[in-house]
Amino acid sequence: MGKPRFRIAPSPTGSLHIGNARTALYNFLASRKLGGDFILRIEDTARDRSKIEYERTIIDGLHWLGINWDEGPDLGGSYGPYRQSERLQIHKEFLQILIDRGYTYHCFCSREELAFERELAQKQGRAPKYSGKCRDLSDEEVSSRLDAGEEATIRFRVEPRIVGLDDIVMGKIEEDAGLWGDFVLARSDGTPVYNFAVVVDDHLMDISHVVRGADHISNTFKQIMMYEALDLERPRFGHMPLTLNAKRQKLSKRDGSVAVEEYREQGYLPEAVVNFIALLGWNPGDEREMFSMNELINVFSMDRITTSNAIFDVARLDWFNGVYVRKMSTDQLAHRANDYLSDLGYFSSNPTRSSNDWSHLNGVPVPPHDWPSMNYFIAALELEKERIRKFAELPELMNFFFVEDIYADTSQLISKKHSQSDTRAALVRVAELVGLQGVNKMDTVEKYMRSLADDLGWRAGDLFMPVRIALTGSRATPPLFETMKVLGDQRVLHRLNKAVEQLSS
RNA sequence: GGCGCAUUCGUCUAGCGGCCCAGGACAUCGCCCUCUCAAGGCGAAGAUCGCGGGUUCGAAUCCCGCAUGCGCUACCA
Numbered sequence: 270m271g272k273p274r275f276r277i278a279p280s281p282t283g284s285l286h287i288g289n290a291r292t293a294l295y296n297f298l299a300s301r302k303l304g305g306d307f308i309l310r311i312e313d314t315a316r317d318r319s320k321i322e323y324e325r326t327i328i329d330g331l332h333w334l335g336i337n338w339d340e341g342p343d344l345g346g347s348y349g350p351y352r353q354s355e356r357l358q359i360h361k362e363f364l365q366i367l368i369d370r371g372y373t374y375h376c377f378c379s380r381e382e383l384a385f386e387r388e389l390a391q392k393q394g395r396a397p398k399y400s401g402k403c404r405d406l407s408d409e410e411v412s413s414r415l416d417a418g419e420e421a422t423i424r425f426r427v428e429p430r431i432v433g434l435d436d437i438v439m440g441k442i443e444e445d446a447g448l449w450g451d452f453v454l455a456r457s458d459g460t461p462v463y464n465f466a467v468v469v470d471d472h473l474m475d476i477s478h479v480v481r482g483a484d485h486i487s488n489t490f491k492q493i494m495m496y497e498a499l500d501l502e503r504p505r506f507g508h509m510p511l512t513l514n515a516k517r518q519k520l521s522k523r524d525g526s527v528a529v530e531e532y533r534e535q536g537y538l539p540e541a542v543v544n545f546i547a548l549l550g551w552n553p554g555d556e557r558e559m560f561s562m563n564e565l566i567n568v569f570s571m572d573r574i575t576t577s578n579a580i581f582d583v584a585r586l587d588w589f590n591g592v593y594v595r596k597m598s599t600d601q602l603a604h605r606a607n608d609y610l611s612d613l614g615y616f617s618s619n620p621t622r623s624s625n626d627w628s629h630l631n632g633v634p635v636p637p638h639d640w641p642s643m644n645y646f647i648a649a650l651e652l653e654k655e656r657i658r659k660f661a662e663l664p665e666l667m668n669f670f671f672v673e674d675i676y677a678d679t680s681q682l683i684s685k686k687h688s689q690s691d692t693r694a695a696l697v698r699v700a701e702l703v704g705l706q707g708v709n710k711m712d713t714v715e716k717y718m719r720s721l722a723d724d725l726g727w728r729a730g731d732l733f734m735p736v737r738i739a740l741t742g743s744r745a746t747p748p749l750f751e752t753m754k755v756l757g758d759q760r761v762l763h764r765l766n767k768a769v770e771q772l773s774s
Numbered sequence: 775g776g777c778g779c780a781u782u783c784g785u786c787u788a789g790c791g792g793c794c795c796a797g798g799a800c801a802u803c804g805c806c807c808u809c810u811c812a813a814g815g816c817g818a819a820g821a822u823c824g825c826g827g828g829u830u831c832g833a834a835u836c837c838c839g840c841a842u843g844c845g846c847u848a849c850c851a
Contacts, residue, residue, distance in 0.1 A: 279851090319851090353851095376849090393775090420849095439778095442778070445777075462848090463850070482845090483845065484844090485846090486779065510779090519844070577780050582801080584801055585800045587800090587801095588801085591813090655814090715809090731809095734810065737810065744810055746810065746811065746812095748808095749810080750809085
């Protein structure tokens, strides 16, 4: 046997699902850890649900996460083609082997007939398995019905016995094939069914390890039987537990954010998503929990994959993301945030490009003005950095840095402990102070502000809050004086005066 | 209904016969820090290890039942 070869075989029936991403990640990690190959195969078996644009989304999503493969529809490779739909001929050849060896038979039962039988069985409390009605049709009958143009599927003759496997994560498991009934290998239009195609493809692609979701366990038993009928060496199988939603069901499209794309859109960092997902069903055996992709490759091992399903808890993802945000250099963070915001049309370091402004967030229609430089953005971001959980929060958090006029609620503007006119007078004095001192000397501004509060007989906090509201429109902001420094004299004065004006009426 | 797999704090998990009347992390709550919000520090609360039987001197850990959950049960993948 050659080197370890892993694969992921998503079907392009939707964008990259979080569960698929996790399966991909584990396969990727295992392949890198073992110095093997990782293959992407698109399971697009000619179906109404498969769409080529989803293939693109899946590839993009995987790349975004930092997962790369050695062979795939986009890269090629010596085991191609890597789209299942392009392997039809190959599948048919292998199907012919099975037919020649007598493992199959033609089935003329109609879908309606089958559905009816299934329903009946359900109603009577019997296992709904195929009756085997067409199993022993004579060769003459088969060929004459075929000649007459009757449609037929090809079924696999299941010989009742116990099928067992030694699963990488589940251990030894088995199932009684006697319960199955003969299953379909090829549809009446001649196209092979997934369960058969995987076997052929995995074999031809020399896959050594098939690691996939536990929802494939039943399939695996059937596939094992086909490997044997085809007389092929089978790969090692590993079935990993599923990712469940908060209602403890298999994560599905209706659960909202199940697509990796959505997390990207909400401004999560891919390294945080990877870290979080890696720990959903696997752990290093000690209490470490922060891992870069490379560290994951180093410590990953398949025998530490958990056996029970895990619920996807966004709160934990949020925490991971916050940690990564804080850990990153502000420069780097700024570039990432900038890209994110630009994509949303919010912000561009190139002033001529965007016509968007930040002000729609509080409903005040202010035209864009004074387009900030990257340095200004970085300075502002530096202050917000430890308050960010994901980039989607950025506009709300940083809004006040970028609009000309912020909206300050008059009642919020008035110090809780003091009257409107007293607050107004206090703000006038703050404005004088700023006008005199300049906001850049932050340390002294703070000193002066504190002594001003003393003069007024106010507690410092009672003075700072109205100023904060006047400058930012919010009660929750970065430290006041640093914020003033970033805003600069002009903005600070302008806003202070506005607030004074507002309090005058 | 049948079959398969799973079952430790709300969530992710550690644990593979004595170190566990169960450890860590997220979330929650409290305190400290503090100009607000965060971040950070400290602390609290939170799991009769799904239930019932065994085995054993001793079980979260092994065995058997039951319950629950999830998955599969298609001419879907």
